[in-house]
Amino acid sequence: MPVGTLGTVKAVPQDVLESLGAEIILGNTYHLYLRPGHEPIRRMGGLHKFISWPRGLLTDSGGFQVFSLAQLRKVTDDGVRFQSHLDGSRHFFTPEHSIDVQIALGADILMAFDECTEYPADRARAEDSLRLTLAWAERSLNHFRAHCHEVPWFEEFRVPLVPRTWGPGNEPQRQSLFGIVQGGMYRDLRRESAERLIEMDFDGYAIGGLSVGEPRDLTLEMISEVLPLLPADKPRYVMGVGYPDEIEQYARLGVDMMDCVLPTRAARHGLLFTSEGRINIKGKKYAEDQGPLDPECRCPVCSRYTRAYLRHLMHSGEALSGALNSIHNLAYYLGIMERVRGSLAAQQG
Amino acid sequence: MPVGTLGTVKAVPQDVLESLGAEIILGNTYHLYLRPGHEPIRRMGGLHKFISWPRGLLTDSGGFQVFSLAQLRKVTDDGVRFQSHLDGSRHFFTPEHSIDVQIALGADILMAFDECTEYPADRARAEDSLRLTLAWAERSLNHFRAHCHEVPWFEEFRVPLVPRTWGPGNEPQRQSLFGIVQGGMYRDLRRESAERLIEMDFDGYAIGGLSVGEPRDLTLEMISEVLPLLPADKPRYVMGVGYPDEIEQYARLGVDMMDCVLPTRAARHGLLFTSEGRINIKGKKYAEDQGPLDPECRCPVCSRYTRAYLRHLMHSGEALSGALNSIHNLAYYLGIMERVRGSLAAQQG
Numbered sequence: 203m204p205v206g207t208l209g210t211v212k213a214v215p216q217d218v219l220e221s222l223g224a225e226i227i228l229g230n231t232y233h234l235y236l237r238p239g240h241e242p243i244r245r246m247g248g249l250h251k252f253i254s255w256p257r258g259l260l261t262d263s264g265g266f267q268v269f270s271l272a273q274l275r276k277v278t279d280d281g282v283r284f285q286s287h288l289d290g291s292r293h294f295f296t297p298e299h300s301i302d303v304q305i306a307l308g309a310d311i312l313m314a315f316d317e318c319t320e321y322p323a324d325r326a327r328a329e330d331s332l333r334l335t336l337a338w339a340e341r342s343l344n345h346f347r348a349h350c351h352e353v354p355w356f357e358e359f360r361v362p363l364v365p366r367t368w369g370p371g372n373e374p375q376r377q378s379l380f381g382i383v384q385g386g387m388y389r390d391l392r393r394e395s396a397e398r399l400i401e402m403d404f405d406g407y408a409i410g411g412l413s414v415g416e417p418r419d420l421t422l423e424m425i426s427e428v429l430p431l432l433p434a435d436k437p438r439y440v441m442g443v444g445y446p447d448e449i450e451q452y453a454r455l456g457v458d459m460m461d462c463v464l465p466t467r468a469a470r471h472g473l474l475f476t477s478e479g480r481i482n483i484k485g486k487k488y489a490e491d492q493g494p495l496d497p498e499c500r501c502p503v504c505s506r507y508t509r510a511y512l513r514h515l516m517h518s519g520e521a522l523s524g525a526l527n528s529i530h531n532l533a534y535y536l537g538i539m540e541r542v543r544g545s546l547a548a549q550q551g
Numbered sequence: 552m553p554v555g556t557l558g559t560v561k562a563v564p565q566d567v568l569e570s571l572g573a574e575i576i577l578g579n580t581y582h583l584y585l586r587p588g589h590e591p592i593r594r595m596g597g598l599h600k601f602i603s604w605p606r607g608l609l610t611d612s613g614g615f616q617v618f619s620l621a622q623l624r625k626v627t628d629d630g631v632r633f634q635s636h637l638d639g640s641r642h643f644f645t646p647e648h649s650i651d652v653q654i655a656l657g658a659d660i661l662m663a664f665d666e667c668t669e670y671p672a673d674r675a676r677a678e679d680s681l682r683l684t685l686a687w688a689e690r691s692l693n694h695f696r697a698h699c700h701e702v703p704w705f706e707e708f709r710v711p712l713v714p715r716t717w718g719p720g721n722e723p724q725r726q727s728l729f730g731i732v733q734g735g736m737y738r739d740l741r742r743e744s745a746e747r748l749i750e751m752d753f754d755g756y757a758i759g760g761l762s763v764g765e766p767r768d769l770t771l772e773m774i775s776e777v778l779p780l781l782p783a784d785k786p787r788y789v790m791g792v793g794y795p796d797e798i799e800q801y802a803r804l805g806v807d808m809m810d811c812v813l814p815t816r817a818a819r820h821g822l823l824f825t826s827e828g829r830i831n832i833k834g835k836k837y838a839e840d841q842g843p844l845d846p847e848c849r850c851p852v853c854s855r856y857t858r859a860y861l862r863h864l865m866h867s868g869e870a871l872s873g874a875l876n877s878i879h880n881l882a883y884y885l886g887i888m889e890r891v892r893g894s895l896a897a898q899q900g
Contacts, residue, residue: 208863208867208869209860209863209864210864210869210871212869212870212871213870213871213874214871215871215874215875216855217851217855237863237866237867238838238859238863238866242838242839242859245839246839246841246857246859247841252857252859252860252863253860254855254856254857254860489587489591490591490594490595492595492596502566506565506566506603507603508595508601508603510587510591510595510601511558511601511602511603514557514558514586514587514601515558515559517586517587518557518586520557520559520561521561521562521870521873521874522559522561522562522563522564524870525562525564525870525874526564
C-alpha cells in the first residue's frame with residue numbers, strides 16, 4: 203500500500219496511482235485529524251471523495267504518529283494526551299476518539315488504537331504495553347460496532363468503492379476494523395496478543411511494532427511466530443515494512459498487506475529500486491547514462507526517460523524529480539506483490 | 552509556450568504537457584549551459600531526446616539570464632563576461648558562442664544573442680544597447696548560417712519532431728533562427744530595429760525588452776508600433792508576457808507566439824487563473840469548497856479535484872500542489888490561445 207500521509211501519496215497524482223494498479227492507499231489519521239481535520243472531511247463526504255480516490259483506503263489509528271511526532275505526550279489507561287507537532291495545540295486521543303475520527307474519514311479499513319511498543323523494551327514494559335493495547339483493542343472494537351453504521355455522509359459518495367475481494371462478503375457493514383498484534387520482541391507475548399485479538403473477532407489482523415529498529419532476523423522471527431496463528435480467511439497485514447526483499451519474503455510467507463513510506467521517501471532522496479539492484483540516481487556516473495532506470499520495468503518513467511535525465515532533475519532540485527522517482531519505486535513495489543501473487547496462484551493452481 | 556527552464560516545465564511531466572496540447576516549450580540556454588551542459592546534451596542527441604519531448608522546442612539566447620542572474624557581468628562589443636550564479640565559475644558568452652550552444656542543444660527555434668535593454672533607459676543608453684543588439688544579431692545570423700547544418704547528432708533522434716506548421720517549408724534546414732527587436736521604449740528605435748532585422752532576413756521575429764517593469768500601455772504601444780512592420784508570413788513572437796488578458800490582447804493583434812513563467816510560477820504560489828477571475832487557492836474560504844477550480848475548464852485538475860482539496864495540498868505544502876496548480880494554469884493559457892485561433896479562423900473563414 204502506498205502511503206498517502208495527508209491525503210496524497212507525495213508527488214504522485216491519483217490517476218497515476220490508478221494506472222500503476224494501486225488498489226488501496228493509506229491515510230494517516232493523526233495528520234488528517236490535524237489538517238484539514240476529520241470534521242471538514244466528513245462534511246465533504248469522506249476521504250475518498252475529498253481526495254478523489256475511488257479505490258481502497260485504510261486509515262491507521264493515529265497512535266503511531268502520536269508516539270513518534272507529537273510533543274509532551276502523556277499516556278494513561280484512558281488514552282494519550284499530546285500537543286500537535288504543527289502548532290503545539292493540545293489534544294486527547296482515546297480508542298473511542300480514534301474510531302470516531304476514522305469513521306468520519308470514512309476509509310474502507312480502520313485500525314484499532316494501539317500503543318506501538320518501542321525497541322528495545324524489557325519484558326515488564328512489553329507486558330504493560332500489550333495489556334494497554336489489548337484493552338484499547340476491545341474498546342476500539344466495541345465503539346466501532348456501536349457506531350460504524352452511523353455514516354450518513356456515506357450516501358453522498360460519488361465514487362464507487364472497489365469490490366471487496368477479501369472482505370466478509372455482501373454485509374451491510376461498509377467499513378472494516380483490524381486489530382493490531384503487539385508484544386515487543388517476546389514470542390509468547392506476541393502469541394498471547396494474537397490469541398486475544400482473534401477471540402475478539404476483528405475483520406482482519408495486523409502485526410505492528412516491527413521495523414522499529416530491531417535486527418531483521420528478529421522481525422522475521424516475530425512474523426513467523428504470529429502469522430500461522432492468524433485466520434487465513436481474513437487479511438493479514440504487517441505494518442511499516444520494508445525493503446523490496448522484505449516485502450517479497452513476507453508476502454511469500456502469506457502476508458496479504460504491507461505499507462511503507464520507504465518507496466516514496468527513498469525516491470525523493472534519489473534512492474531507486476531496480477531489477478539490477480539499488481541505484482542512487484544522484485551519482486555522477488549516471489550523468490550521460492541513456493539507458494532506462496530499470497530495463498525490465500514497464501512503468502511510465504522507465505518507458506520514457508533516461509537515467510541521465512532523472513539524474514539531471516535530481517541534481518537540479520526540480521519538482522519533477524520526486525514525482526518521477528516516486529512513480530518508479532511504487533511501480534517496482536507493486537510489481538513485487540503482483541509477481542508473488544502470480545507465483546502463489548500458480549502453486550495453488 | 553510553457554517555460555521549461557532546465558529541461559522541465561516545473562512539476563509537470565511531459566505526457567501531461569502533450570495531453571494539454573502544448574506544441575512547443577521553451578528551454579533556457581543559460582541554465583542548460585551551466586547544468587547539465589550543452590556538450591553532454593549534444594552527446595546524448597540533443598534536448599528533445601534528453602528530456603523526451605517530441606514536439607517543438609525553442610531556446611532563448613542565454614542573454615536575458617546572463618543579465619538578470621549572473622554575477623560580475625562585463626559587457627563589451629565582443630560579448631559578455633560573467634560568473635555563474637550557481638558556483639561563481641567564469642564564463643564568456645558571445646553571439647557565436649550562444650549560437651554554438653543552441654545548435655548543440657538542438658532546439659527547433661534558436662534566438663539571436665541580444666542585450667535586453669533595461670527599463671527605464673534614457674535615449675542614449677537605448678541607442679547604444681540597440682547598436683550592440685543589431686551587431687550581435689548579424690553575427691548570430693552569420694554564425695548560424697555557417698554552422699546550423701553541422702548537427703551530426705541530429706541523425707540519432709529517436710523522437711520525430713512535429714511538422715512545422717509555420718516554417719519555411721520542406722527545406723533541409725532543421726533549425727530556425729529568430730531576430731529580436733529591441734530599442735527600449737522609443738518608437739523610432741523600435742522601428743529601426745525591426746527594419747534592420749528584416750533586412751538581415753531571419754526565420755522569424757521576436758519583440759524583446761518588454762514586461763521589464765514599464766507600464767502596460769507602454770508595452771502595448773511598443774507592440775503596436777512594431778507588429779505591423781514584421782512580415783506576416785513569418786512567426787511573430789513577443790517575449791516574456793504575460794497575464795491572461797495580455798496574452799489574449801496580443802494574440803488578437805496578430806502575435807503568434809508568447810512565453811511566460813507566470814502560469815507556472817504563479818501556480819506554485821497558489822495564484823490560479825479561471826474563467827471567474829483570479830483565485831488565491833490558499834484562502835480559507837476554499838477550505839470546504841467542493842466545486843471544481845474552474846467550472847468551465849475541462850483540464851485534468853478541474854475534472855477530478857475540488858478547490859477544497861487543492862487548498863489542502865497548498866496549505867500542507869504538498870508536492871502535488873505545485874503540479875496540479877501548474878497543470879490547470881497551463882491549460883488555462885493554452886485555452887486562451889486556442890480560443891483566439893478559433894475566433895481568428897472564423898473571421899477569416
